Amino acid sequence: MSINDQPSASSLPAIEIMLVSHTNVGKTSLVRTLLGKDVGEVCDAPDVTKAVAAYDLVVDEHHGALRLWDTPGFGDSFRLAKRLQQKHGWIAWIIREIWDRYLNRRLWRSQRVALDLRQRADVILYLVNVLERPVDAIFVKPEMAVLAWIDKPVLAILNQSGTQTTDEQRGSQITEWRNALASYTVVRNTLLLDSFTRCWLQELVLFDEIGHVLPEQTHHVYLTLANVVQAGHQERFDNSISAIAEYLLRIAHDKVEIKSSWFGPLKDAWDLIRNKIPWGNTTEMDPHELAMESLAQRFMDETKAVTDKLIVINRLTGVSAGEIVKMAGEKFSIDGPVDESTSALAGGVISGALTGLGADLLAGGLTLGTGALVGAVLGVAGAAALAKGYNIYSSKGNKVVGWSPESLTEAFQKTVMLYLAIAHFGRGQGEWRSNEVPEHWSKMVDDAINRYRERLWQLWARTATDGVVEQTRHESEAVLRYVLVEVLQRLYPESRGYLSSAETR
Amino acid sequence: MSLTELQAQQVTLVRVLEQTRDNGGLWSAEDAREATRATMDIMGAKPSFDQFVARRAEWALEEINKRPSSTIIDLREPRWPILVGWLLVFLAFLTGVVSDHLATDRRVNVVEYPLVGLILWNLMVFVVILSRRISWSLSTKHKPIGTLIQWLGELRLREVFSGPTRSQLSWFDQFQNEWISLSASLNRIRLELVLHAAAMLFALGALASLYYRGAFKDYRAVWESTLFSAETIHSIAYIVLTPGAILLNMHIPDVQHIASLRVPGGVGESALNWLHLYAGSILVWIILPRCLLAITNSFSRWRLRRSFPLPINGTYFTTLQAIRRGSNVGILAIPFRYELTHQIRSNLSKLLERIHGLTVDITIQQPVLMGEDTKDWKVALGSDEHIAVFVVFNLTATAESDVHGQLLDRILNDVGRRVPVIPIVDTGTYVDQDKERFRQRCNQWRNVLDKIRCKPLFLNLSTPDDNGVQKELEARLNEH
Secondary structure (H helix, E strand, C coil): CEECCCCCCCCCCEEEEEEEEECCCCHHHHHHHHHCCCCCCCCCCCCCCCCCEEEEEEEECCCEEEEEEECCCECCHHHHHHHHCCCCHHHHHHHHHHHHHHHCHHHHHHHHHHHHHHHHCCEEEEEEECCCCCCCCCCHHHHHHHHHHHCCCEEEEEECCCCCCCCHHHHHHHHHHHHHHHCCCCEEEEEECCCCCCCHHHHHHHHHHHHHHCCHHHHHHHHHHHHHHHHHHHHHHHHHHHHHHHHHHHHHHCEEEECCCCCHHHHHHHHHHHHHCHHHCCCCCCHHHHHHHHHHHHHHHHHHHHHHHHHHHCCCCECCHHHHHHHHHCCCCCCCCCCHHHHHHHHHHCCCCCCCHHHHHHHHCCCCCHHHHHHHHHCHHHHHHHHCCEEEEEECCEEEEEECHHHHHHHHHHHHHHHHHHHCCCHHHCCECCCCCCHHHHHHHHHHHHHCHHHHHHHHHHHHHHCCCHHHHHHHHHHHHHHHHHHHHHHCHHHHHHHHHHHCC | CCCCHHHHHHHHHHHHHHCCCCCCCCCCHHHHHHHHHHHHHHHCCCCCHHHHHHHHHHHHHHHHHCCCHHHCCEECCCCHHHHHHHHHHHHHHHHHHHCCCCCHHHEEECCCHHHHHHHHHHHHHHHHHHHHHHHHHHCCCCCCCCHHHHHHHHHHHHHHEECCCHHHCCCHHHHHHHHHHHCHHHHHHHHHHHHHHHHHHHHHHHHHHHHHHHHHCCCEEEECCCCCCHHHHHHHHHHHHHHHHHHHCCCCCCHHHHHHCECCCCCCEECHHHHHHHHHHHHHHHHHHHHHHHHHHHHHHHHHHHCCCCCCCCHHHHHHHHHHHCCCCEEEEEEECCCCCHHHHHHHHHHHHHHHCCCCEEEECCCECCCCCCCHHHHHHCCCCEEEEEEEEECCCCCCHHHHHHHHHHHHHHHCCCCCEEEEEECCCCCCCCHHHHHHHHHHHHHHHHCCCCCCEEECCCCCCCHHHHHHHHHHHHHC
16 A cells, blocks of 8 residues: 555546635645645646546555546636536536537536536535635635535635634634635535645645545545555654754764864963954954854755755755755855853953953854854844854863754754744645744744753753764654644644654654 | 916816825815816806816815915915026126136137137037937937926925925925926926026126226237147137138138247237137127027927916816716726725725815725626616726636626726726735735736736735825826
């Protein structure tokens, strides 16, 4: 049993899920998102899909297939409803096949779609555009009449809602649609699922609902097939967690050792003073700065790699973080060191003479240097924290530069946000690109991380000494999983069932 | 067109007042209707439309001025700009007199370089004026106003407009901008007139000084040069002085004669003939052309002041004309499958008022659905005559040829091509989408409406206070 890799239908008996809607509501986009593949043609125009097309989502030699049908959108819905309600079959046939076929091809196509639906569909997914108000989308009423004529279970899908579903206006639009669709008995349930910004958990809720409306005799087969879909998503979730955990451990363990000499502190003090004299500034980087630069560079490389990996795991393609890094790289510079030990030394050596200098140093000369670059990868908010986030300590007589626990926690938070962005990026939207994420996500992530802050700090400390070992890997994955599950459960309370199993892995 | 400058100014002021509701209660829709009724009563039906418009504006301002003194608006002839103009001309003459150091050391050069320079400068100015006129006559582009004209316009308006503190008037900026733009040609002519007169007086000042000093001292005509030979000096003198020689029937000395005037060596000769030759040449090269240009400008100014080119074919005026003819001046807005919020209705009304004026009756119908009742658009359209029909669509909807296209086609056929039918596509509900999606959706609407040769107008009706929106809509109405 497997998820079908080929965007086509097999000859196996199947449970047929057919997507219908008024024209240009986004059926093909949703099919692409559900399949995780680019199928059909997508364009913001009416009548882009001109023929029905079937795609197997899951294929099982013993149980058959779970099949998705993309269909041309309904147009001229009022006449369509009237045509289908024609009592005399032969008159309907003549009008359809002789008159409409040659004189009104769009109407003819819609009738053929309706006939197909009646003949094949096990479940119909009826999409509406949330951006339009129900009162303006007057074609819904005749289309409901068409669906009633087809007489198959219908689930309404609220598409194009975006991620800002907590936004007041968008929220009222969604409620308005739910109320409007509730008045049609043919609609068994209404689900929120934006083919562009949906989360995979919402897909699972959809497949669960499909199971509820299917005829009882198909339940067994359907559950077997739907479990494959669920397993696929769970696997991607697990793989994403592993990739992120590995990434975090690698940067937590990353460090640069600087060889020390007996006159090192004095040299540091001298460099510090020299850098503050206008004519004493040199463009040459000192070993600390070189170490920080090298850490930042590796951080970027790792971030690029993990983003690429997450994109692939989640069945997306497109511009990776590498592009962003490349762009930000043009501005790569280090403004000055943040060396607390040196500043403390300077304070001791020339106390009083450099009033205010220490504060300036502690505020972080790097805030606009490497920090900005790192920030460009993971979002501007983290820039300052990461910039100040180098840790310098002594080990075996040498100085060691690594990432501070604050910056690693910040990286953890940003990577969780990155995962959420990728998990909400539907394939129907096209190539992966970084979209604006809702503000409330960030707060949820912070809340969740705060609960595990102490564990995270212990993890960073252990990783710095022990490296990436089984124990740290396990701990990292566990904390990450707890945080992600908590956030996803808060975002999608209806999907707790799927997440509780994920939590206990 | 027979409006004077003052009348045109009054008409523009009243138009601005009538195109905004935010005129501080100075002028309401009822006042505007009353102004039309009263003017029609006073003038009857005979006078031309421009006379009607002018009298109406005069009546409106009289009416406003009858109100409490804080709202008195008085448009009057400016004084300071005229005085400044005369002062400039006088100063130019004085500068000409002062700047003449030609006869220092009791010598006049055969080739008097400052005078030659003055002639060349003027010739260059004439070439620039000529080429600019040619390019303007060939180009259909709007002439740029320029900083000087803008400044002059503001100066004149400051003098002309006496009313409440300008900063208190939200509509004053609009009036100022519009009037400066409308009066730019006239102000350009005014400025040019002063500059030509000043240039003429400057040259006259220089000549007067030359003659004044020549009358009381014995000036000698000489020349000296390290580089030029007598032949070259003769050639230059010949080109520069020929017009003067012809005018005064004098002859220009030959090469040998000029060679004998070279210093050191020679002692020169009396400069009287040379002074006459230069005076005649300056007259021909500078004073006569400048005088001719000044006369042309004076005539143009006289003509424009009496017959100001105020465009009265804009939407506001066609509305007034329709009212005067007794036609229905309703504007109809038909939303299609789009329930407009109260805010959008109010914004749309304001926008249409800004274009047509307060007197127009704006009707925004309930949405046409073309659902089970495929003729409901006819009911919305009604049988009354309208001066414009706006069909309002929502960009969130997908444009369909057999729905949106068909509705527009039917309305176009029903109202005939006499009445402009403008499809407005409200982008306000779609602005949150990313740019690429927005662009694609707009193109999709364009493609569908293009099939019935209609151009959609994309407006954000949620924030229509943008001047660009008004201009865009007005341009579309005037295209008709």
